[in-house]
Amino acid sequence: xxxxxxxxxxxxxxxxxEGGIGFVTPDNRRINQDVLIPPGKSGKAxxxxxxxxxxxxxxxxxxxxxxxxxxxxGSPTTPGMATDIAIASHDIPTEWPQAVLDEVAAVPERxxxxxxxxxxxxxxxxxxxxxxxxxxxxxxxxxxxxxDDGWLLYVAIADVSHYVRPGSALDEEALLRGNSVYxxxxxxxxxxxxxxxxxxxxxxxxxxLAMVAEMHLGPRGALRDSTFYPAVIRSHARLTxxxxxxxxxxxxxxxxxxxxxxxxxxAYRLYRLLLARREQRGALEIDSVETYVVLDEAEQIEAILPxxxxxxxxxxxxxxxxxxxxxxxxxxxxxxxxxFRVHGQPEEERVLDLKLLLSSLKxxxxxxxAPKPRDFARVLQEARALPEAHLIxxxxxxxMMMAVYSPKNDGHFGLALRAYAHFTSPIRxxxxxLLHRAxxxxxxxxxxxxxxxxxxxxxxxxxxxxxxxxxxxxxTRDAMQRMKCEYMADRVGEVYNGRINGVTAFGLFVxxxxxxxxxxxxxxxxxxxxxxxxxxxxxxEGRRSRRVFRLGDAVRVQVARVDVDDRKIDFLLDEDxxxxxxxxxxxxxAAGSGAxxxxxxxxxxxxxxxxxxSDESGGKSGGKRRSRSGRRRR
Numbered sequence: 001x002x003x004x005x006x007x008x009x010x011x012x013x014x015x016x017x018e019g020g021i022g023f024v025t026p027d028n029r030r031i032n033q034d035v036l037i038p039p040g041k042s043g044k045a046x047x048x049x050x051x052x053x054x055x056x057x058x059x060x061x062x063x064x065x066x067x068x069x070x071x072x073x074g075s076p077t078t079p080g081m082a083t084d085i086a087i088a089s090h091d092i093p094t095e096w097p098q099a100v101l102d103e104v105a106a107v108p109e110r111x112x113x114x115x116x117x118x119x120x121x122x123x124x125x126x127x128x129x130x131x132x133x134x135x136x137x138x139x140x141x142x143x144x145x146x147x148d149d150g151w152l153l154y155v156a157i158a159d160v161s162h163y164v165r166p167g168s169a170l171d172e173e174a175l176l177r178g179n180s181v182y183x184x185x186x187x188x189x190x191x192x193x194x195x196x197x198x199x200x201x202x203x204x205x206x207x208x209l210a211m212v213a214e215m216h217l218g219p220r221g222a223l224r225d226s227t228f229y230p231a232v233i234r235s236h237a238r239l240t241x242x243x244x245x246x247x248x249x250x251x252x253x254x255x256x257x258x259x260x261x262x263x264x265x266x267a268y269r270l271y272r273l274l275l276a277r278r279e280q281r282g283a284l285e286i287d288s289v290e291t292y293v294v295l296d297e298a299e300q301i302e303a304i305l306p307x308x309x310x311x312x313x314x315x316x317x318x319x320x321x322x323x324x325x326x327x328x329x330x331x332x333x334x335x336x337x338x339x340f341r342v343h344g345q346p347e348e349e350r351v352l353d354l355k356l357l358l359s360s361l362k363x364x365x366x367x368x369x370a371p372k373p374r375d376f377a378r379v380l381q382e383a384r385a386l387p388e389a390h391l392i393x394x395x396x397x398x399x400m401m402m403a404v405y406s407p408k409n410d411g412h413f414g415l416a417l418r419a420y421a422h423f424t425s426p427i428r429x430x431x432x433x434l435l436h437r438a439x440x441x442x443x444x445x446x447x448x449x450x451x452x453x454x455x456x457x458x459x460x461x462x463x464x465x466x467x468x469x470x471x472x473x474x475x476t477r478d479a480m481q482r483m484k485c486e487y488m489a490d491r492v493g494e495v496y497n498g499r500i501n502g503v504t505a506f507g508l509f510v511x512x513x514x515x516x517x518x519x520x521x522x523x524x525x526x527x528x529x530x531x532x533x534x535x536x537x538x539x540x541e542g543r544r545s546r547r548v549f550r551l552g553d554a555v556r557v558q559v560a561r562v563d564v565d566d567r568k569i570d571f572l573l574d575e576d577x578x579x580x581x582x583x584x585x586x587x588x589x590a591a592g593s594g595a596x597x598x599x600x601x602x603x604x605x606x607x608x609x610x611x612x613x614s615d616e617s618g619g620k621s622g623g624k625r626r627s628r629s630g631r632r633r634r
Contacts, residue, residue, distance in 0.1 A: 099169035178468025180428035221273030282374025327423035334442035337454030356536035391552030407458035519569030
């Protein structure tokens, strides 16, 4: 067997010296060998620093890898180091090539008059943007009005395709980045700030170029037809979710201007119709807790807080989903190659595991061997009133596939939609930019990929965009986990309430209530017994004691150990932790009346970490900075 290419030519890790010999311990836990650093090859690195190393001699059976330090990232105490390490470890581009800077320098500060020609002029329509308080780039603006036959919904999206042309340096760099990356303390944008926060962003009271989805809906919210066209718009207000929610709740005039109140009220009425249709088609609704972090001046976590999910959030989300559906249908009808957001049917093995769990709870999943979204939705609805609600929601979520980008339209299972694509965020997602180009091609306004080769090109681009999306998720998760470890390092010995949110053959993952920090209770630290792992039931059961630890169970744990470099937190089960026991003769398939009389058999549910079809990240604000998590992404 001949090695054609090494997976790791550069690594990030921590520089050490022992006996005068330098070496780097990789930050990537999948690399289990230190890299030797010869004398004179350590650059400006000091002992304990994080560095990037180029491998000069790959390892073999007798020798460790040898390398040289090519970049000093910084010391562990440097503010923002968790993010710096994640950026370097995952090779996320942060510097703009000179060719990109040259192209951006040629972009005007304002939209030129020539660019507004041959576009529909919608500046008189009272479009508004609705985003979080800390948002800096505004992809989308909305306007709703009623007509004699139903509703008109306008969704205006920043026309990035006008500024970022195929084959340009800007385009190549945007593809390389794939998406903006939202860390707790900063944003790594897909496009330079002059475009992302400036000329492309639908800022209030300035002219902006947009691609508009104009949708006509019936009296009950059914999409009848839609059309797409380039336009020039002017956002009449930059509103926040909290402002809109306050207006909807209280109707106060000091939150929303009088001339915008009727359109906002109409938007809410239409949203309620769309929400009812969502429930009718069987889209999955999984309760989750979305969090954000408050950072101190040293960019360390000061608090981890839950974010309220308002109806104002859902209003915008439903409008964006509808625009995405209309865009997918538009390019499909025009037979133009494009990327779809595909969320596949769950795998049969995962469905069987879920059915086993539901059976143990006296529930069933309909639909036979291929259950439909509404079958899962029905189970979730039945579970809401049960003490095992959290367990069931988490199990359903883990049954789902991961959403990907593909030129083949296989629908979106979680949203129960036959066609779905990403249209609404071209400032921060490359697939959306590609879809805008496909729409332009359908309108005959801009060359697109050759239909003869377009599908294969789109397949390659879809794989690249799916990969950069995973890279961003992994990098932000690594940075957040390191910051959480730093946050918990001074809390060793303290006891907290938590909930089991993962069960494996080697132990239990527990998330602390009200702190949203996860750690491992290793199986060797559980009460003395031989524990059998039952994968389909998401539980460990003691063979002698018949004590059961199941996904969703409430527990009390003590913080036993925190390893910041390994990004690991270890818990010990507290002696006062609630206990659940398997019923006699049940073989551990259900918890029941066999528990001792004094056993605390709590099985309450709370929110699960968000995964799957809806996941986006955000930016930061000044002072005590808040990190956004969960920007709209479906």
